[in-house]
Amino acid sequence: MEKLQGGFGGDGKEEEGYDAVVVGSGYGGSVVACRLCMAAAGIRVCLLEKGRRWESKDFPTDSFKLLSSLRMESRNLGLSFGSKDALIQVYEQNDSVAVVGCGLGGGSLVNAGVMMPTPVRARRHPKWPNDWEKNWDHCEASAAAMLKIQSIPVKFSVGQALEDIAIKEEVGETSETSVKLTVNFDFEDQRPGSTETSKLQEMGSCLACGNCVSGCPYNAKASNDKTYLHSAIQAGCIVKTQCQVQYVIRNTYDNEGKSGSRKRRWRVYLNEIDYVTSDFVILSGGVFGTTEILFQSQMRGLRVSEALGSGFSCNGNNVAYLTGSSTPLNGYGLDKKELFKIPFQARPGPSISTSYTSSMGFTIQNAILPTAYPHLLFKGILTYGWPGGYWFFHGILDKIKLAMGLKATQAVALLALGHDESDGKIMLEKGTNKISFIPPRDPLLPRKIKVFQKLTQKLGGVLFMSKYRSTAVHLLGGCNASSSGPSHGVCNPKGQIFDPQATVHPGLYVCDASLIPCSIGINPSFTIATAAEHISRHLVQDVLEYKIRREGTNYLGGVQDPDSFIEKTKTIDNGRRSVVTFKETMRGHVGGMPCTAYLKMKMNPHGEDQKDSDIEWNLGTNIHGKSHPLLRGKVGGHVEFRGFEKDNLHIIDGDVNLCEVDSRAPYTHYMRYHIHLVASTGSRYILEGRKIMNPFLLASYAWREATTLHVTFEKVADKSSKNDDHDKVILKGELSISMMELLKSLVSFEGNKKGKFLSLLSGTLFRTYFLQMPRGSQEHFNLSDCEHKYSYPSSTLHDIKTEDGVVISCRQWKCQQNLSKLRGSDEQRNPVLLVNGYAVESYWLPTEPNDLVRTLIEEGHETWLLQSRLHVLNPSNTFTLEDVGRFDIPAAINKMLELLGPNVKVHVVAHCVGGLAIHIALMGGHVSASHIASLSCTNSSMFFKLNALSTVKMRLPLLPISMLILGNNKTLPLVETSTSPPVSLRHRLLKLIALLIPRYERCSCSECKVVSGIFGNAFWHENISPTVHQWLNKESSTRLPMAAFPHLRKICNSGFIVDSNGSNSYLIHPQRMALPTLYISGGRPLLVTPQTSFLAHKYMKLHQPGFRHERVVVEGFGHSDLLIGEESCEKVFPHILSHIRLADGDEQQGRNVHINVAEGKKVFSDSEADQYQYEEGFGITWFSPFVVLLLAFLLVSLLARLFLYIYIF
Secondary structure: OOOEEEOOOOOOOOOOOEEEEEEOOOHHHHHHHHHHHHHOOOOOEEEEOOOOOOOHHHOOOOHHHHHHOEEEEEOOOOEEEOOOOOOEEEEEEOOEEEEEEOOOOHHHHOOOOEEOOOOHHHHOOOOOOHHHHHOHHHHHHHHHHHHOOEEOOOOOHHHHHHHHHHHHHHOOOEEEOOOEEOEOOOOHHHOOOOHHHHHOOOOOOOOOOOOHHHOOOOOOEOOHHHOHHHHHHHOOOEEEEOOOOOEEEEOOOOOOOOOOOOOOOEEEEOOOOOEEEEEEEEEOOHHHHHHHHHHHHHHOOOOOOOOOOEEEEOOOOEEEEEEEEOOOOOOEOOOHHHHOOOOHHHOOOOOOOOEEEEOOOEEEEEEOEOOOOOHHHHOOOOEEEEOOOHHHHHHHHHHHHHHOOOOOOEEEEEEEEEOOOOOEEEEEOOOOOOEEEEOOOOOOHHHHHHHHHHHHHHHOOEEEEEOOOEEEOOOEOOOOEOOOOOOOOOEOOOOEEEOOOOOEEEEEEEOOHHHOOOOOOOOOHHHHHHHHHHHHHHHHHHHHHHHHHHHOOOOOOOOOOHHHHHHHHOOOOHHHOOOEEEEEEEEEEEOOEEEEEEEEEEEOOOOOOOOOOOHHHHOOOOEOOEOOHHHEEEEEEEEEOOOOOOOOEEEEEEEEEEEEOOOOOOOOEEEEEEEEEEOOOOOEEEEEEEEEEOOOOOOOOHHHHHHEEEEEEEEOOOOOOOOHHHHOOEEEEEEEOOHHHHHHHHHOOEOOOHHHHHHHHHHHHHHHHHHOOOOOOOOOOOHHHHHHHOOOOOOEEEEEEOOOOOEEEEEEEOOOOOHHHHOOOOOOOOOEEEEOOOOOOOOOOOOOOOOHHHHHHHOOOOEEEEEOOOOOOOOOOOOOHHHHHHHHHHHHHHHHHHHHOOOOOEEEEEEOHHHHHHHHHHHOOOOOHHHEEEEEEEOOOOEOOEOHHHHHHHHOOHHHHHHHHHOOOOEEEOOOOOOOOOOOHHHHHHHHHHHHOOOOOOOOOHHHHHHHHHOOOOOOHHHOOHHHHHHHHHHHOOEEEOOOHHHHHHHHHHOEOOOOOOOOOOOOOHHHOOOOEEEEEEOOOOOEOOHHHHHHHHHHHHHOOOOOEEEEEEOOOOOOHHHHOOOHHHHOHHHHHHHHHHHOOOHHHHHHHHHHHHOOOOEEEOOOOOOOOOOOOOOOOOOOHHHHHHHHHHHHHHHHHHHHHHHHO
């Protein structure tokens, strides 16, 4: 039972993969597949064939059918036509033409089936591998037995004519070579039950019709599909037709340890997306096919010899056509109508039945033209005539004779074979990525032409010679086998491909005509099969040893029952699978350098089917956390990044999800791209990209967000490299698709589900921007369980009365052990004072395993947390930020000095308005810098620069209106409980207004929405854990003291700290800032921009150059998530610890921490230029800034009218 699978399905990532994949089914691939499958039952072999399967009834029998079975690639005309899996493939370039066969069986389908032993001259050639000679005769015998070679039983008329009249007299000293063919002339062996019939597929007997080279229509030729392949399929080989392999790369991406599967060594790509995996890959795609695969693989990082493409030989091929002779040549094939009217011996016979080798160094053979071949092509269109005269009209006159019923003249094709210089070259043209070739020099060409002319003179008629210098049907070389290493060849005599930096690529072989290093001089099919037999012996041993090392001997067994493979013979119907493909081109800049991504998407690569009537899918709902299969897919293509790599970066693995949702931000819609790239140098890269879509300002950002991909480009460190830190490269940028490219992308859509795909995609965007419905909801946790899970160190709460009589508090954590002594230091570490932002806890997170308080305690620092009049525990109804800096911070520091000693210096870490307050305290002279060991500020400094949206909110009279609504009670309750007092109408109205104010990232939590409406978004939800989000909104930030907002508004509008009257009373005293500083900003700003830290850093370096000043921008963070984010302990805290250690004098230890932070983190330090101009939520929109501000004013007016209406009535 034949195992034949048409096409290929899935994403190419078959779970188990194969032990061996054979590419091509010619004389090399067929032999290898057969020998591997027959070696042991446990070897899983897959053969991939570019062409289709051809039955005897399918072969062309007239010119029209032949043209439909032909593919022509003309580099001279710059065009190609015909199917890529056509039976006959013609390559024309300059003055050369090459013809190859394509289909299951390779060239054996359309060759003459001539099998002749390799001449001694070829085997003595200097390039011929000596290792082949050790068992060459045995391999020849094995090939002959499998191919069922037979002698021609009779001498047909063409052979007799050439022998009697021309050859011996005109060619010189010649020797007739016995011609044996893979053609069945035996009638007796076809009896049912014959032993030979069981080995080979049933065949007909040769009828001597002369149509061999267009495919035998009577099933009499023992092509590979009836010999080696038939045996391979019976032994379990899985065959996939119409699968053209593009390239092969090492499989470094499949994770080992997957259930039921293991990692294979190689990936064999059938296109830019689909691939199969295998431990062994045998390239047998023919000279052009194998060479092209290796060139394409080389572009994707496979190291191969520089000799690739060299040593190309056309086997001295030249073709001529002799017509108009009166000699009975019978050089035309017969159709079925004529065939049985003529006796067997009077028929044309096989395509080649005679062969004469001249002492001049070449061989002449006759060839019968099949009935399907258009004879006019050989009579002046592709040829020139000799002798001159009426030859141009000969073809037309011959057709007129046939039409009039007159007897046509006799004709025969002549084929010359010989030894060329084997110095041709095969190349892969850049830009087109197509094979081009330069034929080898043929010093015997003039002699061959002279012999053809002498034969014409003797036989009579007109000689038509090919217009091409080289007309080749026997292609050899390009991946030459060599015993001398990669400097002289591409593979060793065993077929293993050389790795120039090692020995060979384990498991990667070549086995076809491309490894023959020199011309053979006669028909090379038998030589190729013999070389394949030799390579198969070593290959089988290699495969068995590898499987024993990996799996033991359990897999070994007897020959498998062919019936056990019946279930694997189903043809895959790609037309019925729910797959959509399209192209997308995006351009932009990455790391400041131009970059273009040419992507090809294949959505739903697994072919998952879903009900089209599912309303939830159609509305863009993610079910069970996953988007619709049509919105998830694979990515192929390449990236042009000339500023980084001179050649294209090819995508070897990529995933895309066009509707990904994070439950932490259910209103946000992500399109994620995860792409693995490889360069021709072997360097590998990862490109991570995402489009972020939020329902902000009535979809005014929809176009920008849906067409802009924010990318991170990272170089993958070489495992063998010792300088991983030095090789680490991380770049960021944006790529976008233009309107024209979007239209091109829509035109490129293919697949029977493209309408469904567009419906789903538009549904997700409609849900995001217009329906504004969340996808899922945030989880709710029992916070008491979390607090018990992560036990917190005990602390002491100190109540402190400030100078102005307000009671504040400060929480103290003492060190559990003196880590400084453990490190061999006698010096006690200085304590740290933490100053929060506006009414939100950032340092003490009892529900989390890590926070800054725990981190500082573990480092040996006694930690104090200031709970000022901004804090929910100590809210004041009338105060300013100036009061916090003037009274609260000095009171806390005095308390620390009181308990710890007057000589103690304090490290201060402040966030947001806490940073403003500490700068007011220092620059206002309320705290002496002599008591401060260091200052670290996150998203704060003496400057305070907001993003555009927050600036607009501060410029508009929203805050004065809000304060007017609040009345006398300026503390806004955020959390309502059964025990809390009832919320006043004024407070409810203000919360309602806050809910209506647009914010960039929306949340389903009402408390979070109120705070973000008043302040703006304080953090990116994806950066913080759900437990922190719930704890902050439900337990920590229960009230919001708003009394300081008028002062904060003045600071925001000024851009730097001012007093409560709006005067610049602080920046004029830089001498009071005599201390080391660290300013940290988030690289993805939400509220405060990185310009805040940039200006502060410049200010300190200018006015206090004697101290150490640092500035760090941490990518991926916004505002408060710098301190409360899940990854803050890895990406932010080390910078603070390093700064504190350096300030304490432990410089070496601090430097080590700083280096460790830089390892593999998306962290950038910049002291001279502010590179962070991009602001989320207020960039390019569909409307001008004037229109946006006008809409904002209209909103404010409506809110004011609403307030007055409620207040009056």
